[in-house]
Amino acid sequence: MFRRDSKPQNRIDSLIGAxxxxxxxxxxxxxxxxxxxxxxxxxxxxxxxxxLVVSEQARIDGEVQxxxxxxxxxxxxxxxxxxxxxxxxGSRVNGDIHYxxxxxxxxxxxxxxxxxxxxxxxxxxxxxxx
Numbered sequence: 001m002f003r004r005d006s007k008p009q010n011r012i013d014s015l016i017g018a019x020x021x022x023x024x025x026x027x028x029x030x031x032x033x034x035x036x037x038x039x040x041x042x043x044x045x046x047x048x049x050x051x052l053v054v055s056e057q058a059r060i061d062g063e064v065q066x067x068x069x070x071x072x073x074x075x076x077x078x079x080x081x082x083x084x085x086x087x088x089x090g091s092r093v094n095g096d097i098h099y100x101x102x103x104x105x106x107x108x109x110x111x112x113x114x115x116x117x118x119x120x121x122x123x124x125x126x127x128x129x130x
Contacts, residue, residue, distance in 0.1 A: 011030075012031040012032070012033045012053065013029075013030035013031045013032065014030070014032045014033070015033050016033070016034045016035060016036045016038065016058075017036055018035040018036050018057055019036060020035075020036035020037075021036055021037045021038075022036070022037070022038045022039070022040065023040060024039075024040045025041045025042070025043070026038055026040065026041070026042045026043070027043050027044075027045060028042075028043075028044055028050060028052075029044060029045045029048035029050055030048075030049065030051070031051045031053070032044075032050075032051070032052050032053070032066075033055060034052070034053070034054050034055065034058040034060060034073070035055045035057060035058050036057075036058060037058070037059045037060075038059075038061070039061045040062045041064070041065075042060055042063075042064050042065075042066075043063070043065040043066065044065060044066035049067060050066040050068070051066065051067065051070070052064065052066040052068070052069045052070070053070045053072075054069070054070065054071045054072060054073045054074075054075060054091075055072050056072045056073055056090060057073060058072075058073035058074070059073055059074045059075075059076070060073075060074070060075045060076070061076045061077065062076075062077045063078050063079075063080070064077060064078070064079045064080065065079075065080040065082075066080075066082070067081070067083045067084075068081065068083050068085075069085045069086070070085075070086045070088070071086065071087050071088065071091040071093065071108075072088040072090060072091050073091065073092075074091070074092045074093075075092070075093045075094070075095065076095065077094070077095045078095040078097070078098070078112070079095060079096075079097045079098070079099075080098045081097070081099045081102075082100060082117070083100050084099070084100065084101045084103075085097065085099040085102045086102075086105075087102070087103070087104045087105060087108035087110070088108065089105045089106060089107035089108060090107055090108070091105075091107075091108045091109070092111075093108075093109070093110050093111070093112060094111045094112065095111075095112045096112040096114075096115060097110060097112060097113070097114050097115065098115045098117060099114070099115075099116060099117060
């Protein structure tokens with residue numbers, strides 16, 4: 001009936017280690033932590049709970065899409081956080097950011113536009129029988 005916003009994952013299901021470099025797109029559900037480097041797009045599966053954590057030493061060169069995104073490292077590409085985005089001190093995003101809810105700590109750097117996802121309000125038709 002009413003769609004509730006998803007909550008961020010509290011656990012990490014998958015890890016890309018600090019010494020790992022991936023060339024290609026990564027698709028995930030649940031929690032994904034990136035400590036290494038990804039050269040490609042990183043996307044949470046649609047209509048699935050997905051939380052992406054980009055650690056201090058991590059780097060993503062590509063588009064990022066997930067319900068919840070926490071950034072401490074570097075993203076070179078656009079970011080689409082369908083629910084929440086947290087940019088921690090020392091994070092760097094080179095690209096446009098689309099978000100529903102955002103938290104930016106002092107020291108975070110954004111080189112791009114911030115675009116707020118507007119809440120979609122759908123009209124409900126009421127039919128009254130006479």
